[in-house]
Amino acid sequence: MGRITLNQITKSFGDKQVIPPLDLEINDGEFVVFVGPSGCGKSTLLRLIAGLEDVSSGDIVIDGTPATDLPPAKRGLAMVFQSYALYPHMSVRKNIAFPLKMAKTDQAEIDRKVTNAAEVLNLTDYLDNRPGQLSGGQRQRVAIGRAIVREPAAFLFDEPLSNLDAALRVNMRAEISELHQQLATTMVYVTHDQVEAMTMADKIVVLHAGVIEQVGSPLELYERPRNRFVAGFIGSPK
Ligand code: ADP
Numbered sequence: 352m353g354r355i356t357l358n359q360i361t362k363s364f365g366d367k368q369v370i371p372p373l374d375l376e377i378n379d380g381e382f383v384v385f386v387g388p389s390g391c392g393k394s395t396l397l398r399l400i401a402g403l404e405d406v407s408s409g410d411i412v413i414d415g416t417p418a419t420d421l422p423p424a425k426r427g428l429a430m431v432f433q434s435y436a437l438y439p440h441m442s443v444r445k446n447i448a449f450p451l452k453m454a455k456t457d458q459a460e461i462d463r464k465v466t467n468a469a470e471v472l473n474l475t476d477y478l479d480n481r482p483g484q485l486s487g488g489q490r491q492r493v494a495i496g497r498a499i500v501r502e503p504a505a506f507l508f509d510e511p512l513s514n515l516d517a518a519l520r521v522n523m524r525a526e527i528s529e530l531h532q533q534l535a536t537t538m539v540y541v542t543h544d545q546v547e548a549m550t551m552a553d554k555i556v557v558l559h560a561g562v563i564e565q566v567g568s569p570l571e572l573y574e575r576p577r578n579r580f581v582a583g584f585i586g587s588p589k
């Protein structure tokens with residue numbers, strides 16, 4: 352579970368093509384980071400995978416199932432938004448339970464899944480608090496909890512740490528990596544931060560103007576950047 356294949360997908364907004372034909376294979380359990388400068392198409396690519404945007408052409412296959420025409424809720428993926436997407440008037444428990452409520456899951460199952468997620472995320476003591484009473488890191492964990500309860504085939508993160516301060520960002524990086532180890536679920540993670548990419552990824556996808564410049568492990572990109580753009584972006588000496 353968690354294998355995502357992109358076959359010759361493209362995306363245009365009006366007559367502007369922001370993603371030229373693109374192929375990519377994301378393997379089961381992999382931590383894949385899309386990295387590149389602002390405006391290069393990282394969010395668009397993630398939103399195409401999530402189904403929040405429709406591809407202009409090409410197709411998407413998730414775990415062997417054609418997913419191109421499936422709505423987001425049917426793709427089995429969970430997008431993790433920045434923590435400010437939490438509902439301030441709801442308790443942590445209700446925030447985490449929200450997607451299950453929407454799916455009309457029965458209450459006993461909701462309780463079980465929320466309890467498990469809270470345990471994994473060290474939020475057990477905060478379930479009755481409101482987001483405003485939590486630290487930035489805890490709030491981000493609640494946002495992740497909302498994805499965990501859906502038991503997705505893959506987690507999709509779009510710059511989840513960009514509104515945290517630098518020290519907290521370093522902490523949360525480690526926490527998300529640990530969560531990946533623990534859940535062994537595919538994670539696709541978007542960032543413009545090279546350090547984040549190098550420290551978290553199994554596989555880095557370097558994007559430049561909607562084009563994949565190189566795909567490889569952090570070490571491969573560092574030691575054998577394919578071109579000047581990758582070298583410059585990753586910070587290796589080529
Ligand atoms: P990144 O996440 O790497 O910063 P985006 O995927 O947000 O980049 O944007 C890639 C390009 O697509 C940019 O030129 C942006 O202006 C354009 N774009 C993104 N979303 C839309 C939209 N809904 N309508 C028109 N243009 C868009």
Ligand code: MG
Nearest residue numbers: 393394395509
């Ligand atoms: Mg973006």
